[in-house]
Structure formats: structure tokens, C-alpha cells
Amino acid sequence: MFGDQAQKEAKKQTKKMYKMFYDSFDAEYTKIQCISFVKPDITPLHAFSSGEYDPIYPIISSAQHYAFTSFSTYPIVNGKKIGNPIADFYEMLLYNNTIIHCMCDGCGIGSAPKKAAWSAGQTAVSSLARDIRTCSNIKEMADAMIRAVADAHESIFTAAELNNETVLIGSTTILIQVVLQLEAAEKRYAALTLNIGDSRAYLHNTSSTKSFFNFEARKCMEDLANSQGRIGNFTNNQPDLRNVTLMYTEVQDGDVIMTCTDGINDNFDPEIIGVEKTMDQMQKQQFIEQQIGQYLQHASLAEAVEAIGEYIVNASSQARESKSRPQTPQSPPSLLVCTKPVGKLDHSTVALVRVELRNPDDLFFIDSNYFPNI
Template sequence: EPLGADRIWEDLPKGFDPGPILQEIEVLTKKQKGLQDVLSKNPNAEEDSSLQLLLSEVTQMLQQENKKLQDLYTQIENRRDQIIRLGHRAAAMDVTPYRRLCENIEDRMIAPIKYSPLPSEVLQADPDITVGVLSGPDKDEKVTSYGGPKGVYGRVVSTYPWAKHTDMRMGDPICDFYRLKLFENRMVIACADGCSWGIKPRRAAEASTKAFLDYFQHQKKQTESTRSLSERVLEGFAEAHMAILQDYDDPEEAGQCTLLAGVLGQIQQSGAHPYASPTITNNKDDLWAFVFGSVGDCKGFLWRKSTKEVIDLTFDEEEGRMDVSDSGGRLGPTTASCKPDLRNFSVHSVICKPGDMLLMGSDGFHDNLDPQSLGKTPFELGVGNMSTTWEQLAPTEAAKLKNQYRCWFLKHRVFTMSDVCPPTPKLVVNRVIRHCLQTTMKSREFMELYEGKKLPESYRDYPGKMDHTSCVCINVGVLPRPSTLQIHTGGK
């Protein structure tokens, strides 16, 4: 199978079928072997010129058939490319989906408005050992953490109401999913949000995060710089997209999801050999790089320990131009040819120091930091007058204002702790989740009390957005060695 896909033969004319040639090669190969055996076992047979002549003819015929087969494979390759250019769905998926998807991603990546220049610092060489793997939610929606509450902490909940007379909530099962794979000086991270409700988006979120992590498990030796790492991120997204499709006989039936995924790695210290054994000193002068891609509306924030400021790593002014129901992009079959929607796909790199914190999650988390969904007006944030509405602002102006508020909220309401109690991933995640649950409480109570009745459209009276809500926080530089590994599974 030169192309590695059975279905390609269904799309080719009969003249492209290699079956007859393969059968002829098999027959001639048996004849050739038989003649060679006779000549080798019977010394007198070597003097029989007729046998020698017959062997020569069979060998020549075999060479001709092999040449025919090679020519046919070349024609099939050309035919395959022709089919792909014509947009044939099955051939494009089964034969060259990986290359085609990478081409799409690279095109988006080099667009000036979407691409952040990546520094070329050399990352420390990957150690061979995997320290730990985290994922969530499980069926009990338990908390998962690594290295204790100060290392990595993740939590996924649903803020939807419970359905009457059942033990299920609206929107179950939860369609958010995250996975982290940790090495001694590197971490691979993937957070996905299944689009809509049901098993299909849940499977899409699980499959995409697993495929991204699995890809880096096999490719880790190739990632020696942030620039090469960005290329691996592109390929990881391609793997994630294909993983969503591959479990379905008809890939158009697969679910869809948004994805934020990347690699947090320690930068090689100046003068150190690229393949020297890594040492995790947690020195305040150490530098780490987070190289990541994002498609859709999952968000990532960085809290700087030195300045106490919060930065939205995924902010895009074009957010304001999108409908609230539009995620901006997604993986999975979004077209008849099963391609992903990469409108807002981007790749970025940010330099961090030990003690900085990365906070990532789905829109169920950051939508509840949106001042509009919290019932606040532009005037309350210092823009316009008392009658100014969000709809009256220019889309980009509204997006900037909302971004400023989200960062302000995280800085002052989430990351700001007392000097006695500095922020930790556990405290940060639990504050975020508690805020989301409390903000949506009135909406949830209304839906449970008046089942089937539409929620009033008033963010003042019913603030927030009910949704599947995932949140993961990482303390940069806190990656204990395997001997100090602590993976904790707590209660709901």
C-alpha cells in the first residue's frame, strides 16, 4: 500500500488498479525462485542452457513488471494530488491531511496581524523521564494537582442547573478537558473546550488534548529552541485535528472543540552544553519560555511576580467583532472537506521567570470576568456617559475595555493575597471557580425553579454565563524531581 490508505483505490479508474501487476509479480517471483533452486541443487543443470535462458527471461519479465508498478505508483501520486486539488474529501483526509493542515496553519501563522515573532533562545535539552501526567475532569470531577498546591492545580466544574427528577445537570457530560505532561524541566499543556453539548464535543476535547501531548512525547528530542518549538506546536495542532476525525467512519459526524496548547520549557543557561543534564535550581534569574498555539476562545493569562501585573496572552482586538456565540475558530470538521476553522489561530511565545504563574481555561471561566456579563456598563469603567451601552462602542474599543477589566479583576480579586499568604495555584484556581459559581448562582436557581422557562435577559439581575468551566494554574519553575513527586486527587 504505497499511500497507506485503502479508500484511495475507490476513487481511481480501473487502469490505476495495481492488483493485476502485483499478481504477475508474485507468479514471476515464484518461477524465478524455483529455477534458482533447481540450478543450485543440481550441478548438471548449470550446463543446461535452456534453464539459464528461461531464468534470464523470467528475471527480465520481473524487472519489467516492477517498473510498471513503480510507474503506476507515480501515476497514483499524481492522481492523488489532482483529487486533493479538486477538493475530494475522502482522499484529502486519508492521504494528505497532515500536510494540508500544516500548510493551512503555517499560512495563518505568518500573517503579520496574527503572528508574534518568536525569540530563538535555546531551551534546555529534554530529560528522558516523565515526572507526572494530569488530566481532568474524571467522572467524579475531582481536583487534580501536582507537586502539592504550589505546583500545578487544575479543576473543571459545570455551572449549569440540575435537571429535575434526575441526577444530571443540563449540558452533561462536561465537554471541557485538560491534560498536562510534566518532565523535570518541561511541561506540555493542552486545554480544550468542546463546542456545544453531548458526547461528540466531549470526545473531541479529550482526543485533541491527548493527541497533542502524545505528539510531543515522541517529538521531544527535536525541540531545542523556541523557534523550532513553534513549528512543533503547529504540527501538534495538526495531530489534534486528525485525532478528532479518526474515530468516525464518516468524519463529518465528529465533534468540534477549541484548543489552547503549548510547551513550557526552561531556557538553556548561557555557556551550558545543549545536552547537559538539566538542573532545576529555581533561581530567580532563570528564564522559562512558554510557546503555545490557540484556536477558538480558550484563554491564557500570565501573572508577573515581579510587577504583580496580569497579561492576557491570547488577547486579539478582533474578539470584539465576533458574535458572542462565535468562538472565532475550532478544530474538527467545520467544512464539507472536514477542515478546521483557523480564522483566529495564532502562535505565540512569552518569557517567564520562576514564581510567575500561568492561568488557562475555557470561556466558562473568562466569560464570567467579562464586565458586560457581570452587569457593568462602560460608564462604570470610565468610558462614555451613564446612557452609553456596550453596543454603542466600537467593537475593538469594547474588546480592549473588557480585556483591561479581566486583567484588573484577576490582579486584584484573584492573585492579590496577603504578604503572609502569597498566591498559589490552588488558591488561584479555587478563587476563580468560586467566583464563577457565585456569579451564576441566581441564573442557576431560576432555571431550577422555573424549568423550561427562558432566563430573563438582564445581566444586572442575572449576571454571568452558565457553562462548562475549566481552570488550570501553573507556578513557573516549580517542577520537583520524581523523588519528590506528589500527585493529589481531591474531592469535588
């Protein structure tokens, strides 16, 4: 009897949790139309999932299909890299005509945010890979994405309970995107993008680089710690759903999609890098789009990722040097009173993937290069 009652209560709480997520996305969900899409093959042709990278940070790529890197710009102090472990997570499934991928950024430092990001990302991708088989149109896919992010939220607590870690439960931002083929004859595609928090997604082609959704750039340096939304344990085991996005965007064959955590995006922000403080939000977004676009013009995706990584390392060098040199009351006054260093220290992850048709004969050989020690 007690077991039945517990099951009923669990179902009640799950239903309440799903409603909370659906209500948060309702305004944007209602705008999405029931457009049919070409079903992908059941089994993906290639899968990629990020790993643990320290102290060597790889640049992982597969021909012109995709490229990825994840690294930490935090300094080494007394021989130890602060800020470890990296709490970012990325997973991607490449089907014959479909892309499912997810970017998570654990909020804070330590094992709890890392575990939250990994659990949420793996659950969201698994949920979408299961549900895409039964979806027949874009609106149903959007519905599945909301369920996936709700499942991802729940998975953080389930994983903590299984590992007896319920005292310290982390939280994470989450960005999930599904790219679907609309018409087989014309190679038209649609991208559904769901975002909670401050990770970003950009669409790049020969004519422009644009964010998939309008976002609020940092108001000031003090705003850097604001994740702008998260799932998991934000307050009393509840998510922060004040800033959510669900967007439909048509994309073309050959376009490149870039997803990144805020460790990448914030170091393109004109105020964070000390370029300009008088821009409004839209001007800041356009500035960031323009700067990122310059790096996406490289001949290969791997070269673009490497160039972005090198830029981030350089942009954060002043902040890293400042943190590497602890100040004491005995430090000279000129060192104690100084302007705040430009750049942001963070876990930094970026992935590029090409919109294209794939076939079983495609070769997904993995190439790896490495950043020097940061």
C-alpha cells in the same frame, strides 16, 4: 493497485491539511526567532490528565506545583444535570525544566464535542512530547506546535472513524503551550502559546497579571456561543482558523501560568456579569486581567483555584436560577418579561502551573477537595 492509490490520496490530503494550518499561522510564525533552549530530560517527572467529573467536582493540586478544577455551572432540572457530559479536557506534562500542557473545550453539548476535545488534547500533547526530543531551538518548537494542532484536528476524524461515528463528528477549541528553559545559569524561560478559539492563558507574578495574547472580549450577550475558532468538524470537516494566535513570551522562575476555558473567562467579562457595557476591547481585557489577578494572590495554587471556582459559581447563579425555573404561558407577566440574567452557564475548567526547576526528589502528592453540589 487500489491500495497504493488510496495511500497516495491520503498523503495528498494530509499535506494539504498541514499547509492549511501553516498558512494560518504564517504571519506570527515568521516573527519567532531561532533561540536555543535547554533540552528537558526525556521522561516527564509528572503527568496529569483531566477525567470525568460528575456529580462531584474535585479541586486537584500537588503542593505548589499545580492546581486544577473542572465543573459545570448548568442547572439541575427535574433532578437531572443538564449540559452533561463536561466537554472540556486538560492534559499536562511536567519535565525537570519544561512544561507541556493543553486545554480543549468541545464546542456544544453532548458526546461528540467531548470526544473531539479529548482526542485533540491527547494527540497534541503526545505529538509535542515526541517532537520536543528533536527540536533544538524555539522556532523549531513553534513548528512542532503547528504540526501538533494539525495532528489534533486529524485525530478527531480518525477517532470517529474507528468508533463508526462518522455521522456526528464534533469540534473543539484548543490552546497548547510549551514552557522552555532558555539559560541554565539564569533560570530564564520562554513560553510558546498557540491558541485556536476562546480559551485563554494568563501570566501572573508579584507585579501583574497579563494575558499571553490580546483577545477579543464578547461584543454582547448574544456572542456567547461564538467559539472564535475551532478544530474538527466546523463546516464540511474543515476547521475554523479565522482567529489563531502563536506567541513567544519570556517568563521568570516562580511565575504562575493560568489556562482556562471560556466558562471561566467569560464570567469575568464586565458585560457578561453586568458591570459595564461601554468599555472598548482593550479596557475589557484589562478589567478581566485585574479581576483574575486578585484571585491568583492566594497563598497556595489550590486556594486560588478554589476561590476562582467559587466566584464562577456565584457569578452564574442568576442565570442558573433562571434556567432552573421553566417558564410557561401561564407564568405571571413579570416572569415572562425580564432582563436577561447576568453570568454565563458553561463547562468551566481552570489550571494553574508554576514555572520552576523540578528534580526527581520532588514529591507530587495529589490532594483533592470538592465543591458542593452545583
